[in-house]
Amino acid sequence: MTLVRNRPLHVALACGLLALGLGASTSAGAQGRDISRDVLAAGDGWAAADGGTTGGAAADDAHVFTVTTRAELARALDGGSPTPKIIKVAGTIDGNETDDGDHLSCADYATDGYDLKKYLAAYDPRTWGGAKPSGPQEDARAASAARQAERVVLPVGSNTTIVGLGSGAVLKGASLQVKNADNVIVRNLDLRDAYDCFPVWSPNTGGLGDWKTAYDTLWLNGSTHVWVDHITASDRGHLDEDEPTYFGRNYLRHDGLLDITSGSDLVTVSWSRFADHDKAMLIGNGDGVTGDRDKLRVTLHHNSFESVVQRAPRVRFGQVHVYNNRYVVPKDQADYRYSIGVSTESQIYAQNNAFTTPGYVEAADLVKSWNGTALHDEGSRFNGFPVDLLPIYNAYNSGSERDLTGDVGWTPAPELHGPISSAAQADQDVARGAGAGRIR
Numbered sequence: 001m002t003l004v005r006n007r008p009l010h011v012a013l014a015c016g017l018l019a020l021g022l023g024a025s026t027s028a029g030a031q032g033r034d035i036s037r038d039v040l041a042a043g044d045g046w047a048a049a050d051g052g053t054t055g056g057a058a059a060d061d062a063h064v065f066t067v068t069t070r071a072e073l074a075r076a077l078d079g080g081s082p083t084p085k086i087i088k089v090a091g092t093i094d095g096n097e098t099d100d101g102d103h104l105s106c107a108d109y110a111t112d113g114y115d116l117k118k119y120l121a122a123y124d125p126r127t128w129g130g131a132k133p134s135g136p137q138e139d140a141r142a143a144s145a146a147r148q149a150e151r152v153v154l155p156v157g158s159n160t161t162i163v164g165l166g167s168g169a170v171l172k173g174a175s176l177q178v179k180n181a182d183n184v185i186v187r188n189l190d191l192r193d194a195y196d197c198f199p200v201w202s203p204n205t206g207g208l209g210d211w212k213t214a215y216d217t218l219w220l221n222g223s224t225h226v227w228v229d230h231i232t233a234s235d236r237g238h239l240d241e242d243e244p245t246y247f248g249r250n251y252l253r254h255d256g257l258l259d260i261t262s263g264s265d266l267v268t269v270s271w272s273r274f275a276d277h278d279k280a281m282l283i284g285n286g287d288g289v290t291g292d293r294d295k296l297r298v299t300l301h302h303n304s305f306e307s308v309v310q311r312a313p314r315v316r317f318g319q320v321h322v323y324n325n326r327y328v329v330p331k332d333q334a335d336y337r338y339s340i341g342v343s344t345e346s347q348i349y350a351q352n353n354a355f356t357t358p359g360y361v362e363a364a365d366l367v368k369s370w371n372g373t374a375l376h377d378e379g380s381r382f383n384g385f386p387v388d389l390l391p392i393y394n395a396y397n398s399g400s401e402r403d404l405t406g407d408v409g410w411t412p413a414p415e416l417h418g419p420i421s422s423a424a425q426a427d428q429d430v431a432r433g434a435g436a437g438r439i440r
Contacts, residue, residue: 001343005233007132008306010209016339017200019391020227021112023098029078033250035163035188035385035439036064036086036088036163036410037056037057037086037161038054038162038185038187039052039053039054039055039057039185040052040053040054040185040268041416043228043415043416043418044268044270044299044418045267045268045270045298045299045301045321045416046265046266046267046268046297046298046299046321046416047225047226047227047266047267047268047295048268048416049266049373049416050225050266051225053184053185053221053225053226053227053266053268054159054183054185055085055086055159055160055161055184055185055227056083056084056085056087056159056161056181056185056371057086057360058084058088059083059084059085059159059161059162060084060338061150062084063084063085063086064085064086064088064293065085065086065087065088066088066090066165067087067089067090067093068090068091068093069093069101070093070094070095070097070151070174071097071099071101073087073089073093073171074154077154077155077156077160078157079155079157080155080156080157080179080181081157082157082158082159082181082385083113083157083159084159085159085160085161085165085201085216086160086161086163087161087162088162088163088164088165089162089163089164089165089169089170089189090164090165090166090169091168091169091170091344092168092169092170092172093170093171093172093173093174094172094173094174094413095143095151095152095154095172095173095175095194096151096152096173096174096195097151104151104197104199106148106197109144109145109147109148109151109197109198110140110144110197110198111140111143111144112136112139112140112144113137113140113148114137114141114143114144114198115135115137115140119137119138119141119201119225119280120246120247122135122137122138122174122369123137123138123201124247125181125203125247126394128179128203129203130203130204130209131203132202132203133201133203136430138200139242140191141198141200142198144197144198145196145197145198145200146215148196148197148198149327150182152173152174152175152194152215153174153175153177153215153285154174154175154176154177155177155179155331156176156177156178156179156184156186157181157184157305158181158182158183158184159182159184160181160183160184160185161177161185161186161187162185162186162187162189163185163186163187163188164187164188164189164436165189165435166437167372167437167438168437169188169189169436169437170189170190170191170192171189171191171192172191172192172193172236172237173188173192173193173194173195173237174191174194174217174245174418175194175214175215175216175217175218175219176207176217176218176219177216177219177221178189178218178219178220178221178223178226179219179221179222179223180221180222180223180227181223181224182223182225183224183225183226184223184225184226184227184335185227185228185229186187186218186226186227186228186231187227187228187229187230187231187439188229188230188231188436188437189231189436190231190232190436190437191218191231191232191234191257192217192232192233192234192235192236192398193234193235193236193237193238193254193395194216194217194236194254194255195215195237195238195253195254196213196214196252196253196255196420197253197400198214198381199211199212199213199214199251199252199253200212200241200282201246201247202277203370208248208249209225209247209248209249210249210252211246211249211250211251211252212252212322213252213253213254213255214255215254216255216256216257216258216259217233217255217256217257217258218231218233218257218258219256219258219259220258220259220260220261220264220267221262221264222261222262222263222264224265224266224267225263225266225267226264226266226268227267227268227270227357228258228267228268228269228270228272228342229268229269229271229272229439230272230434230436230437230438230439231269231271231272231435231436232272232273232275232433232435232436232437233257233258233272233273233275233277233280234257234273234274234275234277235253235272235277236275236276237256237424237436238253238254239242239276240252240253240254240277240278241335252278254278254360255279256275256279256280256281256282257274257277257280257281258272258274258280258281259281259282259283260281260282260283260284260296260298260318261282261283261284261285261397262285262289262292263291263292263295263296264295264296265295265296265297266297267297267298267299268299268301269298269299269300269301270299270300270301270302270303271301271302271303271430271433271434271435271438271439272303272304272434272435273303273304273306273434273435273436274303274304274305274308274312275304275305275306275307275308276306276307276308277307277308277309278308278309278310278312278335279309279310279314280305280308280309280310280311280313280429281300281311281312281313281314282311282313282314283296283298283313283314283315283318283320284296284315284316284317284318284343284344284346285316285343286316287297287316287343287370287371289316289317289438292316292317292318293317293345293357294317295317295318296315296316296317296318296319296320297318297319297320297324298313298318298319298320298321299320299321299412299417300313300320300321300322300323300325301321301322301323301324301325301417301418301427302324302325302327302349302426302430302433302434303325303326303430303434304325304327304430304435305326305327305328305339305365306326306327306328306330306432307329307330307333308327308339309329309333309335309336309337310336310337310339310341310368311341311411312339312340313340313341313416314340314341314343314368315341315342315343315344315345315346315347315348316343316432317344317345317347318346318347319347319349319408319410320346320347320348320349321349321351321412321416321417322340322348322349322350322351323350323351323352323353323417323420323426324351324352324353324420324421324423324426324429324430325338325353325354325426325430326353326354326356326368326426326427326430326431327339327353327354327355327356327357328356328357329355329356329357329358330358330394331358333358334360336357336361336365337365337368338365338366338367338368339355339366339367340366340367340368340371340375341367341368341369341370341372341375342367342370342372342374342375343369343370343371343374344370344371345372345373346372346374346375347408347409347410348374348375348376348408348409349376349408349410349412350375350376350378350380350389351377351378351379351420352378352379352380352381352420352421352422352423352426353379353380353381353423353426354380354381354423354424354426354427354430355380355381355382355383356384356427357375357382357383362396363382363387363389363392363393364389364392364393364396364397365399366382366389366393367389367393367404369393369397369401369402369404371402372402372404373402373404373405374404374405374406374407374408374409375390375393375406376406376407376408377389377390377406379420379422379423380423381422381423381424381427384424390404390406422429
């Protein structure tokens, strides 16, 4: 199938999806509404500031595409060009796919003699020590990783809208990367399993070493005016908890679900579902990246974080408004660490979020601080009861971590957020409405 550029074919495809039951209430939904030219409403978070976010709404008909394969998606993205464009994803697209549509396995990417068993033998800390891996097997791993990256990394340029058609639009095994771009919209997509075939051993990470992976399902890198709405992001297909342990550490295959880094700014993430993952959302690169000051302004509202171990989000530097989100830790999730991470110079303003956890998770566990100094929290609800997270956190962690103050130095302007409901109401609304395929 070639790229579809004309309206009649768009309509025909949409009707076909509806006949298959794939179009309920979305791009070609029950009411026939096409969301592909929607723009972010005024006042809907930081991405609405300073001119707002319109994505590819100005695209001419020659730059409106419907894609069903990785090759078509790559051609439509045009290497991340800034030409206004609208890309409609139909069905399931596999990032690990040749231009002819054949599936690529990790073995297909391996080159120069890379072999996991040989890699593990070469860099076993008991014999290799704490030095960074180098030599033939590391060179082969890097070359193999580069081959996979050529397939799975998909650059998204300025003035682009990517939307899923119906309720069954899936992009799996790929990493959408919005790098140094402005004015981007990503909506109604199920993004899953950005699986790294070739993790690298990092012996000095965290004191004990760790496995490092390359791909986020969606990465905003140095980009501005981005609206992410009604996506579902997860590891569905290959859960890290099912991976083996090497060198005493879980052999991770996934990085972040949505990372916002490198001075990205003016971002709104709304009505999305993040699930079945370790490190969900990082905002800011590192403690020493002082160029991020006065940037990383992000609004997170009406999102669901389910079966997420940590980083929901973890923030450095940014003025981040976190309101009306839903957090669920299931009973069998023994590896839960925290939800809201307060790091260097972060300015998190949290309002009316709902947390549901099993008995072994206490309210003080919901927050974690690394060099952070402040967190504003109000209206939180913990297992159905009102809770003030800040004094609980400070009392619980007294003597082990720095106390947090409630003064984050800013207050979200009323013109930069919608109505804020109670945490109890948000819990219900988000459970019903967040994620791909649920745009009303």
